[in-house]
Amino acid sequence: xxxxxxxxxxxxxxxxxxxxxxxxxxxxxxxxxxxxxxxxxxxxxxxxxxxxxxxxxxxxxxxxxxxxxxxxxxxxxxxxxxxxxxxxxxxxxxxxxxxxxxxxxxxxxxxxxxxxxxxxxxxxxxxxxxxxxxxxxxxxxxxxxxxxxxxxxxxxxxxxxxxxxxxxxxxxxxxxxxxxxxxxxxxxxxxxxxxxxxxxxxxxxxxxxxxxxxxxxxxxxxxxxxxxxxxxxxxx
Amino acid sequence: xxxxxxxxxxxxxxxxxxxxxxxxxxxxxxxxxxxxxxxxxxxxxxxxxxxxxxxxxxxxxxxxxxxxxxxxxxxxxxxxxxxxxxxxxxxxxxxxxxxxxxxxxxxxxxxxxxxxxxxxxxxxxxxxxxxxxxxxxxxxxxxxxxxxxxxxxxxxxxxxxxxxxxxxxxxxxxxxxxxxxxxxxxxxxxxxxxxxxxxxxxxxxxxxxxxxxxxxxxxxxxxxxxxxxxxxxxxxxxxxxxxxxxxxxxxxxxxxxxxxxxxxxx
Numbered sequence: 001x002x003x004x005x006x007x008x009x010x011x012x013x014x015x016x017x018x019x020x021x022x023x024x025x026x027x028x029x030x031x032x033x034x035x036x037x038x039x040x041x042x043x044x045x046x047x048x049x050x051x052x053x054x055x056x057x058x059x060x061x062x063x064x065x066x067x068x069x070x071x072x073x074x075x076x077x078x079x080x081x082x083x084x085x086x087x088x089x090x091x092x093x094x095x096x097x098x099x100x101x102x103x104x105x106x107x108x109x110x111x112x113x114x115x116x117x118x119x120x121x122x123x124x125x126x127x128x129x130x131x132x133x134x135x136x137x138x139x140x141x142x143x144x145x146x147x148x149x150x151x152x153x154x155x156x157x158x159x160x161x162x163x164x165x166x167x168x169x170x171x172x173x174x175x176x177x178x179x180x181x182x183x184x185x186x187x188x189x190x191x192x193x194x195x196x197x198x199x200x201x202x203x204x205x206x207x208x209x210x211x212x213x214x215x216x217x218x219x220x221x222x223x224x225x226x227x228x229x230x231x232x233x234x235x236x
Numbered sequence: 237x238x239x240x241x242x243x244x245x246x247x248x249x250x251x252x253x254x255x256x257x258x259x260x261x262x263x264x265x266x267x268x269x270x271x272x273x274x275x276x277x278x279x280x281x282x283x284x285x286x287x288x289x290x291x292x293x294x295x296x297x298x299x300x301x302x303x304x305x306x307x308x309x310x311x312x313x314x315x316x317x318x319x320x321x322x323x324x325x326x327x328x329x330x331x332x333x334x335x336x337x338x339x340x341x342x343x344x345x346x347x348x349x350x351x352x353x354x355x356x357x358x359x360x361x362x363x364x365x366x367x368x369x370x371x372x373x374x375x376x377x378x379x380x381x382x383x384x385x386x387x388x389x390x391x392x393x394x395x396x397x398x399x400x401x402x403x404x405x406x407x408x409x410x411x412x413x414x415x416x417x418x419x420x421x422x423x424x425x426x427x428x429x430x431x432x433x434x435x436x437x438x439x440x441x442x443x444x445x446x447x448x449x450x451x452x453x454x455x456x457x458x459x460x461x462x463x464x465x466x467x468x469x470x471x472x473x474x475x476x477x478x479x480x481x482x483x484x485x486x487x488x489x490x491x492x493x494x495x496x497x498x499x500x501x502x
């Protein structure tokens with residue numbers, strides 16, 4: 001299965017993530033913010049809150065609400081996207097909420113809302129994963145109590161070959177069985193908070209995909225952790 | 237971030253009367269301006285502008301479409317702004333509200349009326365095919381004066397833009413193939429500057445805190461002292477003297493701002 005001969009179009013090893021970088025505190029107005037890059041895919045996230053939920057009928061008296069909003073800026077892709085929400089962005093927003101909610105301790109914030117705004121500044125595939133990584137960091141930066149970190153990566157299957165962190169070129173793979181895109185988000189405890197799949201894959205291959213994601217998670221987590229520790233004013 | 241309180245507001249106004257500001261600037265002095273161009277791989281042109289803590293991103297996308305019936309041999313321009321909820325606790329999701337629409341329209345007119353873009357050179361086939369230019373403005377952090385930041389960003393992004401390759405036979409744009417063809421732009425750079433009346437003072441480049449106190453504002457698009465667009469905003473009126481003062485100030489400030497941004501636009 002792990003074919004050593006397989007050559008990725010950009011020369012990466014099959015389990016090699018594109019160069020990552022991350023930084024927190026990029027939006028001075030926000031309570032917490034972060035930028036996360038997978039190569040040319042750039043996501044920025046800002047957290048506002050916890051603050052009172054409006055309108056009142058949306059308030060949950062038992063615990064706070066995590067509200068995520070994913071948005072691609074119009075010139076993040078080659079074919080301009082019409083500004084404003086789309087069906088796709090609405091779904092990804094919800095997926096992002098689900099990916100993060102298991103680790104965010106909202107019990108103390110009854111009737112409140114924590115807003116997470118994610119914007120994709122530049123897209124070269126894996127935007128939702130970059131967005132989730134940035135969002136998790138922004139939440140931590142905002143000081144929202146969290147049980148754990150969340151890290152996200154997309155595993156791809158190009159024809160029969162599993163690869164880590166697909167780029168746009170790989171996402172559009174047409175040879176053989178084509179491309180299968182599997183974005184996965186994991187906590188540091190390796191609990192799965194988000195899993196999606198588009199394509200065609202066997203059960204065995206899928207298990208291997210999860211294994212690859214777990215390995216990639218460790219590397220992503222290190223980048224997130226390092227950026228949070230480099231926060232200005234925090235002693236190392 | 238709540239609105240500036242009355243107490244703080246009074247103090248700010250008192251400072252203005254002594255020609256002072258909280259951050260040590262003069263009333264007619266801009267904050268530091270930083271411009272970075274070519275920040276987006278998938279846009280035809282792009283710029284990041286920071287004025288103090290205020291930050292905007294501007295991108296240019298191009299498309300081939302039909303010309304408007306009243307200008308069959310001219311390219312089209314569309315300016316859209318989004319005040320991202322990411323950039324301020326005051327901005328919310330949902331359909332664009334007035335400030336967002338006004339921002340796009342004021343920048344649109346500033347550029348259009350200055351004749352900075354030579355639209356007749358963006359015609360591919362008269363009456364059938366012309367280039368459409370999209371200027372998209374996104375706020376990343378709002379610490380006041382998004383308007384001027386957006387205007388400067390639009391100019392910087394236009395200067396940075398390269399027309400993508402167009403296959404006329406297949407009627408397809410090949411975005412990936414970057415060319416070296418710049419947009420047809422005039423040499424004179426139009427600069428939009430917004431002046432605010434607060435109490436008895438006229439100030440420029442307000443911080444968020446100061447902008448809250450603005451009673452009336454005038455945005456002037458000009459190039460070398462020649463005014464090509466002007467818009468007064470907000471509820472309060474201006475006296476003739478105040479208006480003259482604004483026009484005089486604008487001349488000086490246009491030169492100041494040009495000096496600050498010139499080096500980034502080469």
